[in-house]
Each structure stands twice: as structure tokens, then as C-alpha cells.
Amino acid sequence: MRAVQGQDYWELVLSQIRRRKMSMAALFVLVVLYAVAVFAPFIANDRPLYFEGVDLQAYRKAQRELIVTVESLASEVREAGSAGEGAAAATERLDLEVAAIKTRLQVMGRQLGESQRRPLDDLSDEVDMTVEKVRDRATPEAERHAGRALQLAGEIRDQMSPVADPSEVVVGKTVALTPFRTFPAFQNLGRGDVFFMVLWILILFFPLWNRFWNQRILRGHRFRIRRARRHKMLLLFGLPALCALFWQGSAGEFYVSTYKSGLTAGSVIARHVAFAPIPYGLAESNEGESFRPPTWHTTSEIDDAGYYVRGPRAGRIDRATGIPKAGQPVQVEVGEPSANSFRRHLLGTDSLGRDLATRLVWGARVSLAVGLVSTVILVLIGTIIGSIAGYYGGVTDTLISRVIEIVQTFPVFFLILITVAFVGPSIMNIMLVIGFVSWTGVARLVRGEYIRLRGQDFVVASQALGVSSARTIFRHVLPNAMGPVLVAATFSVATGILIESSLSFLGFGIKLPIPSWGSLLIESRSAEHWWIQIYPGVLIFITVMLYNLFGEGVRDALDPRLKVTH
């Protein structure tokens, strides 16, 4: 039989929270919402997740540009020769040209078979030789190698035009491309994306690896478990940071990729291609689908000429000008559902014909981040100021309490609105301003807790042992004062999201390049475009509600006296 063991403060709190079904459910849905935000590139993207096939268009582009880059290499070599002594800058430019040539060769080479690649390898060797000779100041030889490289590049241009079908090959003129495989959506991830993806997975599986660690590695030894908490935190943030550090991908780019248009035009030929569930890019517009209602709705049906069949926009006469509108047929690219498929634009499109669902998925990143980061800022400020006021008391306390009183007197939203309007709306400014204006609630809570704890034995003991004030404040008192802060923080994430969306609604919010839910909502104020106004609002509402639900669970767990339900 195991002895009944005492639990410390946080063990009690966590077990209490775990017992509340509603708030655990809210937490689960929140985790899913964050997953949508974190994994947005795999949910809504115009870059294929997986592509196997030939890319004639990329090959042609590289082939066309290859000769130009080799030509400029040759001219750099001539200049380096005539410049004589001051050649350091010239070799630097030379390196740039070499890098440009190598990139083109790589793009072409990955679509060529071993034997076909021979001229490319020769060219690569000649380029290397050229640079080597320039370094050795052997100008005539360098020019000879450059000339040879130029000749090879000319041959590649004339004799290696691409065709997709091996049976169409004309020897000495064209080559058949070999299919290659690539993961465009993955390659477009930035370091930040990778960090949060790994972090999210670690958090999701926390119960699993936490239990494994506790029972297998620490063998259920409770003091060792308690001590291991810090190591777990380190792992939780360290592992994602490491992954991000070693990630070799281009940083996230938002411009529209060429895969879909190439596939549609036939210049990219896929053997296998897999698109994200929502195959549209964040910035991908479609002229024929400006303000198209959700495609499951009857008013969104469009005929082949680009005219609406039903609903308020059905008339072919423009009501404003009186002349017939020019029809604009809907362009359907490869990978997209057909023009009138109900799942083409499940949530409609905006003024430029961009898919609203895509923009909502990406917008979740901004909205959720603003809530979290502003909360971190305000908790930090509030905790530090509240600790100082509560621990020292006296004049310090009076002064800080007065400041808190003054800031609280002011209508918070109004203050934030003015400040953001004056300092200029950017995501960082908004988070900072929310943090710097709304720390007072947390500061008051922390101050109260400190006043409660100040006289207790463990604090007096720590002071008697000669521990520094800073250590007493942050290592001994603070952990015992953080309960109410946790509750306030949960609610303030909701408030942060609300404030940001209200700011965006008034036109003082974040606009580019990724929209927030609030700024999506004001894409149109016309009641005719109801989907623009409904869906982003629903998401804001649900998120705020979930945070409030979870926050109530945490509050009940920490302070049963305040319980609302029973």
C-alpha cells in the first residue's frame, strides 16, 4: 500500500482543474484552434504539400537565365583582369555570379538523368576553374575557362530544351525531363513556423511523455519529480528552439506560387500532386469571384459566362451605371474544386476574390498571438510592480497603489485606442499598448497576495537567513502568489483578443501581410456581404467564450468560494 502523500500548491491546483469537465473541454477546443493557427501552411496553402512530376516552366526559366549569368561571369573575369591589384571587390562579385549559376544548374539538374547531366557538370567544373584561375591571378587562363563555360552554356541553351514526353525527344535539340519529387509547402516554412509546430506537438503529448518521464525515468519518486519540473520546461521550449535553429527552409513567403498556374497552363506536369484541404494561398486573388457568397449558398451560383444565376447580383445590368456588366468567367485552376462545387469557397470570398476560409485560418495566427503575447507582457509588468508594492509596503505601496488607481479610472479601451492611433498600428505596438495599459488588475492581485503572505513564517525565515530581497520576493513568495494571477491571465487573453479585434474593427488594427480576424471583418460593412461580417465574428466569439470558460474553471479550482455554478 502506498502512503498518502501531501501535495504542494500547484499539484492541488492542477488536479482541481483536471476535475472540471467543462473547462477541460474548453481547453481541448482551444488546443485545436491553436493547432489550426500553427499548422495553417498545411491547412490552407496554394503550394502543394507533395509534388512529383516535371516542371518545364522552372527548367525553361533556369535555362534562359543560365546563359545570361555565365555571360556576366565572363565580363566580370575580364574586368577583374584589367583591374589588376584592387581585385578583392571583383572576386566578391564573382562569387555572387557563381552562386547564381549554381542555383540555375541545380534547378535544371534535378530534372535530368545521370547521363543528361554531363554538360551541366562540365559547365560547373569550368566555372570553378575560372574562379580558381582568377584567384591565382592567371588572367589569360581564366578567360580561356570563361570562354569555354560560355560555349557550354550556349550549347545547353540550344540543345537541351525540355520536353515532358520521352517519345518527343529530338536528339541534339531537346531532352526529356525526369520527374522529381518535392514538398513545396514544407519548404516554405520559416524558423518560427517550425518552432511553434514542435512546441504544439510537445504540449499536445505532454500528458504522455510527462507520465513516461515520471514513472519510468524518475520511478514515481515525488521529490525527484518536483525537481524535474524545471528540466521539463527546458525541454518544452529548448527542443522546438533547437529544431528551429537547424531548420533549412526559406522563410515564409506569401506571394502566390507558380505550381497551380503552371499545372493549369500545362507547363508543369504532375505525376502525383497533393494539395492542402483548402487549396488557396493567403494572397491568391481571383478576379471573377469578387465578394462571392459561400458556395453552398444558392445565391453564389455562377454560369459559364461569369454571371450570377440567382440572388441580388443576378441582373446582367449594372444597377449603378445602367449598362450591361462584362461577364468575368471564374478561373478554375488545377487542385481547386470546380466553379460551382459547394466546397469551392465554403466561407465566401473578399473584394479581391481571396478565399475567406484561408484568410481566417491564417488570421488565427495574429489574433491568437496578440491575446497571448499581450497577456505575457501585462502579467510580467503587473507581477513585478505588484510584488514590489506588496513586499515593501509603506510609501512605495502607497505610491504604486495611487498609480494603479489612476490608470484604472481611465476607460481602458479608450486609452488603448488613443495610444494605438497616436503611435501607429502595428502588431507589436498593439500588444505592447494592451500590456502597458491593462497590467493594473494583475498588480492589485499580486499586491494583495503579498500582503497576505508577507507575515508568514516561511517569509520571515527566509529573511532571517539573510536571503536577498529579490530572491525572497521571486523564489519564495511569488510561487505562492501566482494562483490568482493565473486566473486573471486566462481572462486577459480573452480581453486581449477582444481589444485587438475592436481596434481592427475601428480601423486602427493590423492590416498586412497577415490579417487578423477583426480586420477581416471590416472588409465590407455592406449587409449584402453578410459572410464577411458573420464568420470572423463567430471565431472571435468562440475563442473569447472558450477562454472565459476555461478561466472560470481555473478560478473555481483555485478559490471554491467564488464558484458560480453551485
Add this chain to the structure above:
Amino acid sequence: MVPTLIGITLLLFAVMRLAPGDPAALAAGAVGDAGNASMQTTSNVEDAVTKFRKRYKLDEPLLVQYGFWLKSVLRLDFGNEFFRPNVAVRDELWQRLKVTVPLSLTSVLLSYLIALPLGIFSAVKRGTFLDSVSTSVVFLLFSLPTFWAGLMLILLFGATGLDWLPVLGLHDKDAETFTRWQYFKDLLLHVILPITCLTYGSFAYLSRQMRVGMLDVIRQDFIRTARAKGLAEKVVIFKHAMRNSLIPVVTLFASILPVLIGGSVIVETIFTIPGVGLYAFQGLVQRDYNVVMATATASAFMTLLGFLVSDITYALVDPRIAYD
């Protein structure tokens, strides 16, 4: 009270100084944008810059600037609007206050009138189906963003939806020709949606607090005593329990008011109601510092007034509290 007042003016002043660069140039830039690109504009801009600099004493040290600014606030002199130089901000603000204050007061009153009975009912019937329904509805309302609620109300009741209620402004276009009764009816129809929008948030907050307070009191010993000595349930609830749980809820008036004033910016913008909130919004959009500072000061003082009223009612409701 007085230190708080001074603190608030300091805070306002600091916010105004937050603007990057020279406020005068920014203000003049706004003037320049408004005027058409004629030869006159340059001299207008220069004129505006000098005026602004003179007005806010921008060439003096900060403390002196603050002193002069405080003096003009105390004399209720907020200057003129940038775009309508012959309109004094004070007069316009007064006109707008006459719209916003009645709206806010009605909203507070309404939310108390609905929230208190609902909270009490919910607490008395705790654990029943009706209680859980009302608790859930109140919880949902509590999480509903004001601006979105406004948009949805317009979609639902406006011309494109059910077409039951007008959604813009406070009066119809031809309100001048109405009889007094028609005018009143028109006004009433126009304010239904904005007041709903302003009210539901504070209503939800209040009724939750009332329920918690009531539950807290009902558990106490004196309530058990009251029941034990055979008092009627009505007397126990309304005389013993309600009065005691009212005290904290009444003081919440002070914390509702700032939220209400912030919310009025949103609600008045959605429904284009010519109140202080819309005035502040327009000032911000046009970067009209005089208007922004005036509206900010006004809302801060309205909030302070609310605190004062709440303190006084506290003393009135709870005889144990006395101000020496």
C-alpha cells in the same frame, strides 16, 4: 480624489506627447490633406503649425506645457476643430454629451433593472433547469464582442434582414416635420438597437455578480436563523438576503462606467449616433488633437463622477459605512 485628478491629467498629457514627431506638423499635415493642393495650402499649413505650437506652447519645457494645458482644461477651453476652425470643440462636445449621457444612463439603469431580478431568481432557484439556462445565456452574452453584436443586430433587424428597426442615426431624415409624439416614437425606435448593444454586456456582468453575491449571502448563518424563526421565504429573500447582496453589486456601477464609455465609441460608430464616442472616433481618424484631448478628458471625468456616485450610493445602501 484630487491626487487622482492630477494623475489623470498627467496621463492624458503623456498620451498626447506619445505621438511620434511633432504634433504640430502632424496636425498641420491633417490640415494639408484636407485642403486642396492650391497655393494657399502651404500658407494655411504654416499658419496651422504656428497656431498649434502657440496653443500647446510646444516650444516651452514639458512642465510649462503641462501647466498651460492644465489651465486651459480647467477653463474648459479645448480650442477649435481643425477642419471647421469656427467651431469650438467645447460647444460641439456639449452637444454630443447631451446624446451620450442619456444613452449611457439608460443603459446602466436598464442593465440593473434586468440583472438584479434575474440574478436573484437564478440564485434562489439554483441547480434547476431555469437557472442553468439563464446562467448559460448570461455567460454567452458576457463573451459576445460588442462590435460584432452590433453588426449582427443590423443584419438581423435592418433593411436587409427583417426590416423592423432603423439602424442609422437617432432620427429619420424628415424628423423636423414630425409632431412631438411621432418624434418621440421615431427616437425610441432608433435607440432600441444601440441601447441593446450598450446594455447586454454590463447586464451579463451584473447578473453574474448578483447571483454570486446572493449565493454567498444565502449560505450565511443569519439567513438560516431567519428561516428557523419561521419567517416567510419572501421576507427571507427580499429583506434579509437581497439587501445584503445588493451592496457589492451597487458599487460595481463604478467599474461598469469605464467599459460603457469605451463601448460607446464602438456602438456610436456602428450606428452613427452623433455622441461623444463618434466624436472621439472622428477626431482620431482625422488626427484632430483638440477633439481627441477634449473627448478623452470628458470621458475620464465622467468615469470619476461615476466613482463618486458609487461611493455615495455605497454609503446610502450600507448604513455601516459612514464618511467622516
